[in-house]
Amino acid sequence: MIEISNLSKRYGNFDALKDINLTISKGTVFGFVGPNGAGKSTTMSILATLVLPSSGTARVGGYEVTEYPKEVRKKIGYMPDFFGVYDQLKTIEYLHFYGASYNIPRSEREKLIPQLLDLVNLSDKSDSYVDSLSRGMKQRLCLARCLVHDPEVLILDEPASGLDPRARIEMREILKELKLMGKTIIISSHILPELAEMVDEIGVIEHGVMVAQGKVSDIQNRLRVKKILHIRTMERQEELTAFLRDEAFVSGVLSDNTGVHVHFSGGEEEQASLLQQMISLGYPVLSFNEAQTNLEDVFLEITKGGLGQ
Amino acid sequence: MNWSRKWINPVLDKEFRLRMRTPRAMLSVMLYILALGFIAMGFIYMTMYLNNNNGGTQQFNSGMSQMMFYVLSFSQLLMIAFMAPALTAGVISSEREKQTLSMLLTTQQSSMTIILSKLLSSLSFMALIVIATLPVYSIVFLYGGISPRQIISLFLFYLFIMLLLGSLGVMFSTIFKRTIISIIVTYSVGIFIFLITGLLYLFLSSMWQQIYSGAITPPSFSWVGFILGLNPAGAMLSLFEPEISKSVFHMNGSSMNTDAPIQLWVEFALVYTVVIIGSLWISIRSIRPVRRRKKHKIMSQEKIMEPSDNIIN
Incomplete structure (x- = not known):
């Protein structure tokens, strides 16, 4: 589902990514692990067609991200590490806006959005203004937004950052449900024990270099931890x-x-x-x-x- | 499907909602009309009471009405020059600052849709404000001297000015990451268009007149007039008084029987149409770093991108 080959990104003299290679098969939950500034967000931004790589290729669902960005955008749901919301919109309007932006007909959205709100436990907040929601609720709303066009791949950059323990548990439960739905998920997090429960594979990145990649148990054995x-x-x-x-x-x-x-x-x-x-x-x-x-x-x-x- | 769903795209719909839901929108309309109303009332007061040497009140006639129309028109032009950059110079950069842009860019909305919708929503709001001032102009109609055609051409001219400043605002908002910088640059360009071109014309025309004041046969044509054609006030004046164009191109009263090479407002429209198209093109190109490659490049798919391929069409 995702193939990254010799991907590099250079900002001036700084190498944000150096020859990253990565393959993630369909239905896999991939945990992206690394310290701050290691290159996780850059990789995810390239996959989300937001950043142009300096060299190398990245494919999502067979489409190269720089050659077929529109097709890639159809396949992905992207949740950035920091995001804002349109405060003057109601929760339901917010999802309608993104649904319409993905060209989903209104009749379909009318059926879909209540289901999404139910999935992220925000049904009772559908008529609330987005700015009145707590951070955890906004985080869940953003996740619902990612799902509005039923993407095959979810790119979630630190989805649990800044959440209190309860909100983190709620987020984890939703992600487990998405895993059961067969979505391919790339998730980065600095809260590693929470990832361990649900990821199939991990990739460890440091200073723009992919240090290790594979199943957690394999990496443990390989590294002789x-x-x-x-x-x-x-x-x-x-x-x-x-x-x-x-x-x-x-x-x-x-x-x-x-x-x-x-x-x-x-x-x-x-x-x-x-x-x-x-x-x-x-x-x-x-x-x-x-x-x-x-x-x-x-x-x-x-x-x-x-x-x- | 009703018309609004067919013609209003999601970005435009969202922009309309966000703009009109704040009390600031209504407050802006109210303050704007009040300001123009005060100018109109102030003009009437001054012409009827203060400019009368006999001590009594002076009759407000069609000539004064025409003068008031000009005063209102130029005041409104100035107010648009202040309002347009404020409304447009943050449309993209504010999305970036609020961290909503990346999510918008990963949707299926094209760069052109996003840019044009943002511009159109701002223009619609400005148009609403300007149209809301029509009742103030109705005072002019009470005393005559102005035709409806002049009013229509004036409002079309305003629309063009809004489009010009709006396009520049959107372009700088796309290029610069911070709204404050975008606003400053847009106002600077606005000052150049409104003030510097006018001052340049005055300076060069006075030089021209000095050079040829003593000449027996002054040149029949002065290119300095083209500079006034870049100034909104000059262009607007030529809408009301077409003879102005003739006089700016033929100074010192020479060859006044010859027509102007171009009406100032036509020159203005032609030059700035190019600027508008260029600004929008740059905005559309700049908003997304990753854009679809051209067909011939897609054929050679496996080619590894070079850093120089930074913008892909």
Whole structure:
């Protein structure tokens, strides 16, 4: 659905994007991760036909964004990181305006807009002026606006920024529904744990360079992000701690009254082998489990700041 | 389908709603009519009471009515010159400042639709204000001296001035990111058109007269007249008094039997039509960074864009 090839964007002497390559298949929810100024918004703006790339190509639904911008605009729903609203319009008029701007006939809009308002939980605000809505409501209204022409791709730049925890949860629930509807979604966020629940793939970008891309679990494995193994034994905990300290792929061991915590950099095979050894040596293992690493750990591991220096 | 849905596009519809929903719109109309009304009443008071040497009141006749028409017309021209940049020089930049432009640009509305709708909505509001001043002009009709044809041509001239200043305002609003800069530049260009061209004409014509004042056979034609044709006041005056054109092109009373090469208002319309078209073309080209490529370029699709291809048609 989205293909980006050797995409670069230069502002004067500053490289905002350097040879980005990215492929996102239909129905995928893609999380775009990176620190501020890394190039997420620039990439999204290029996909939204708002910024011209310096070199490279970007295709949405098979259409190159600089050659067929009108066709691309039909396929995308774009929500910028910062946006304003027309304060003097009512919520329903706001959606009618954008619906009409996408050439949707009024008869269709009459049926569609109540459904959209229902989806974003704003049905009771249809006759309210947009300026009277809270930030969270405006954010949801903007999401409804993105959906007014039923686009195949949603480009959401920091859709949860500035929202309180409740509003963030509401936004997340709506995005989950959109995922179920089969939309291809590119979403950037600095609230990584919230993304982790719903993204299929992530792309990590730093200083305009795509550092890693793929499934979260694949990236974790590929990067050998240190796992923390939590082991509980019925007895001989001190002895087990000493044994683990000498094992390969173990960078640290901590023993406390909850069990033994092992910093482990091996893969799944090494992890299974370690457990096998412990059992063969007769340690009475009660539990052996991996503390889950989240997207934030991945992000921090990848973007150590070494790039671009 | 009713006519409004057919002819009013979404951008225009939105602009009309946004403009007319604020109390500022009604207040602007009211203040404008009040200002012109005060000018008319002030003129009548001055001619009837103050300019009378006998101490009593003077009869308001058709000659005075004609003079009042000129005073009102020039006052209105000046008011339009102040109003038009204020209404148009922020139409695009304010959308950019309010962060609504990017969303508008990702819709299916073409750049031309957006620019022309913005301009048309501003022009409609200005036209509403100017038409609302017609009752003030009715005072002139009470005493005669002015034909309906002159009124119609005057209002068409106003419309052209609004279109000119409006197009320039929209262009600068598209080019400059900040509204304040756009307004300043639009007013500067407005001052050039209204003031500098007039002053330049006065300066050059006085020089011309000085040079040829003692000549036995002064030249039959003076090109200095073309400069006055760029000035709105000069052009408007030629609408009322076509003989003006003749006198500005033939100074020192030479060859007054020969016709003017062009009526000042015709020159004005021709030159500034080019400016209007150019301004709108630049606005349409500038509003979107990404535009469809020309057909022959689409054929070679895989070509990687060079930075010099910054604007794609």
